[in-house]
Amino acid sequence: MTQVYNHILFVMGVSGSGKSTIGKLLAEALDYPFFDGDDFHPDVNIEKMSAGKPLNDEDRYDWLVALNILAKNNLVKGAVIACSALKESYRDLLQAGISKGVYYIYLKGSFQEVLERLQQRKGHYMPLELLQSQFDVLSPPKNAIVVKINQQPEKMVHTILTALDT
Ligand SMILES: Nc1ncnc2c1ncn2[C@@H]1O[C@H](COP(=O)(O)OP(=O)(O)O)[C@@H](O)[C@H]1O
Ligand SMILES: O=C(O)[C@H](O)[C@@H](O)[C@H](O)[C@H](O)COP(=O)(O)O
Numbered sequence: 001m002t003q004v005y006n007h008i009l010f011v012m013g014v015s016g017s018g019k020s021t022i023g024k025l026l027a028e029a030l031d032y033p034f035f036d037g038d039d040f041h042p043d044v045n046i047e048k049m050s051a052g053k054p055l056n057d058e059d060r061y062d063w064l065v066a067l068n069i070l071a072k073n074n075l076v077k078g079a080v081i082a083c084s085a086l087k088e089s090y091r092d093l094l095q096a097g098i099s100k101g102v103y104y105i106y107l108k109g110s111f112q113e114v115l116e117r118l119q120q121r122k123g124h125y126m127p128l129e130l131l132q133s134q135f136d137v138l139s140p141p142k143n144a145i146v147v148k149i150n151q152q153p154e155k156m157v158h159t160i161l162t163a164l165d166t
Contacts, residue, residue: 022147022157040066068096
């Protein structure tokens with residue numbers, strides 16, 4: 001497999017679409033560091049989501065800026081960053097000041113598919129009730145690498161690596 005260097009790969013999609021699972025495997029395959037966007041939310045955002053309230057643009061602003069700084073700090077090494085990146089304006093913030101090498105990998109699934117995943121996931125603060133709000137806000141980029149979520153993780157990673165190679 002040809003290695004791909006110096007890319008910033010944002011694995012995006014709604015809560016429960018598989019960003020952390022696929023992002024970790026992808027990072028391993030590429031020998032890139034993996035960062036989970038969830039770990040960069042301020043406590044106040046986690047508290048808000050835990051209380052069943054969706055984040056708004058203002059809530060997400062500092063978080064997206066933090067992820068943009070993270071991306072810039074990893075341009076040389078490359079990185080896989082799991083981040084919902086639901087809207088174009090959020091992606092503009094994520095990639096601000098980075099002229100090339102940014103890719104979005106959109107994990108695409110239906111509401112029902114993702115709901116089933118969330119119902120099985122244990123020990124996560126994100127309530128199921130917020131899933132509809134995530135789909136409501138979701139506006140994926142036209143140039144994303146799109147991967148359907150109803151497949152084995154290893155197959156999904158293979159699809160992504162092939163798309164990056166071409
Ligand atoms: N391709 C897949 N097939 C089956 N289960 C998956 C797949 N990807 C993720 N999962 C499971 O779905 C749940 C949500 O995945 P997760 O990676 O936490 O999503 P996200 O980071 O987008 O919230 C987890 O329980 C995870 O183990
Ligand atoms: O922008 C947002 O509303 C949040 O980032 C959200 O999309 C994210 O999904 C949560 O942090 C839950 O984390 P999981 O994606 O791991 O469920």
